[in-house]
Amino acid sequence: MLFNLEFDRGDIVEGYMIPDGFSETASIVVTKDDGTELFLPCIHERLAVKQSGRHETGLVGFVIDKTMIEDIESQSRLTIRDAKTGLLIYRRVADDVRNMKLLRLDMSIVPQPKLDSYCGELFQYAISAVERFGHETTLQAFHLNAVESIFISGRLFLRNYEEFLDKGFEVAASFSEPYYEMACRLLTLKGLSRGQITFLGDRDKLNLAPVAEHFSDVNLDDDRAIIQALKTGGDRVREGLSSPVTKQLVSTSLEQRVTRRDVAAAINLMSRFTIVGYGYHRHYQRSLSELLGVKEENIPISAIHPALEKLADRLRTFPVAETFIEEDLILDHYLREAIKRHT
Template sequence: MRYFIDHDHGDSIRGWIVPDNPLAISRVMVSVGGQRVAEIPASVTDEAFKRNGWHATGQCTFVVTPAEVPGLPDIARLELYDADTNVLVYRRMPPDGLVRLRTMLINTGIEPETALQAALFPHFQHCYFGIHKLPDEILTCVLAGPAAPSAFLSGAVTIPRYENFMTPDLMITAILVQDPYTEMATRMLWLKARAGDALDPTRGWRLGPLAEAASFSGDYDFTDVKSLKRYFRMLPEPAYRLLYNPLTRQLGTRMPEDRLHPGNSIAAIEILARVGIVGHKTRYHAFASTLFDQLGIHAPVPVPPPVPAETQALAERLRTVKAVEEMLVFDVAMSDAVKDSIDKSWS
């Protein structure tokens, strides 16, 4: 799916959605106050979509007017969603107090940065969380959306693949680096918590290739060092890929299946140097304060949720396992470099 918003003149909102099915007619859902009030099909044909090979008929453009949504000019807040994918394509909000910048928070953990997302959400017209889960065409539309100058995006995107959308002239970029051992512990416990789902045919499909890793993790005792050593000796490929230098993989490769080698660590450091704001989870206040200052937001810095005691304990055990040290050597080097840089520059 591709989409674009041409205008919002108050009494008229016009845009286009090209569905994945070239024979289908796209439909936009209008939501007001959390309630869906109208479903509007594309009604305008544009031959350009046919010429470009995007659609069989070119009937992709929709127009929202008071005829479909009574009182449209007076509605201060509304949202438009693609009816087939439920992807937000446009949000109307009062302009007062909005940050007029496109901002990307690059998540490096398996768990999203919910505290920052919640704190920044009210300050932007458009917000997209977990964008790495979107199909490539939709993600490209979200990243390249010049018609949405007030936009906050976050997700664990593979940066080399999309870095051309993240240049300083297009958006502010920010990345929060995790402690590698804490992040590995978080990922292992994330897998273990889904072991039951992996064994259930009605739910296991949602984990995709990680179903095998989750099922495998459920058989090991993470509180026992001997069990941990066996765990890393017997890791199946999907688990190894999830746990092996994940930050280096995210910064230094273009595709999830790419092999990771020492050269990727050099590329990862170079890409990290091009990110606008670089922070570390253990220096959270410095990162959040810098981000808020860059965005011109005058609000209290959010407090991140504490690391669960189980995760902290597992992270400490992992520091004693030789195999883990070898699996995180690139990420540890980057993590230490980021912390050293912050400590030297932040006071």
């Protein structure tokens, strides 16, 4: 999906939204300050879009003016979203937004929606769980040229977007202990096999389907069952579980393998982050509050889940589990040492 605001003159707002489907009708929802909504089809042709083969009709442009919203000039938080997905296209800037571009890189398969919701309200433009929308939409969010206040969060393969670290984006990331993250993945994929997981996008569901299927009948309370499943999973299961943190930092896709030599590259990339947190320590919460200029207690941070911690403790005793996350364990060692020296 491609989208952008072309201009906001006060009495008229103009932009475009190109949907994913070639023949799909483009439409937006405009929300006023009082919460009332206005549904608008995109009826303005963009000839270049049609000629390039991006859309069948090229009817992807929108214009909002006084004929639609009489008091449009006084709408201080006028918001425009894609009608189908709810994706934010544009909202007017508030006086107290943070004039910065921040990527909160999600390093766990389990998202933090409360944290993203809170942080997103501090910025003019915000998009959370961006990996659900695909590479093209993610790139568009990074490329928004008319907005200086941007918050993006998601579980991205950062190599695909590393160039934006040189274009004003700061990065905040918090890392889990590797066995705890492995426990999160096993439990999530077990739930995915039962149709209980809603926070994964379609691409993740497709890519991780072989792992979910393999563990669908595995009793996670049975040590021998887990060990046997890890030993017999094959390449597709190993792809879905092997060193996800290192892979996320140095690879461009789930299928790309990582080796011990990639750990150095991962550490080098992390050195460019503005904030690096670990586990559920308050350091991450405190650093975010300082960066965003808010009270520390206002930053919602998830707590350790006892059931996941128990599963992680058991995984630490399985030699076969270690072979899946060797690179992450090495990275974790250096990360712990760096944080220990810093704090």
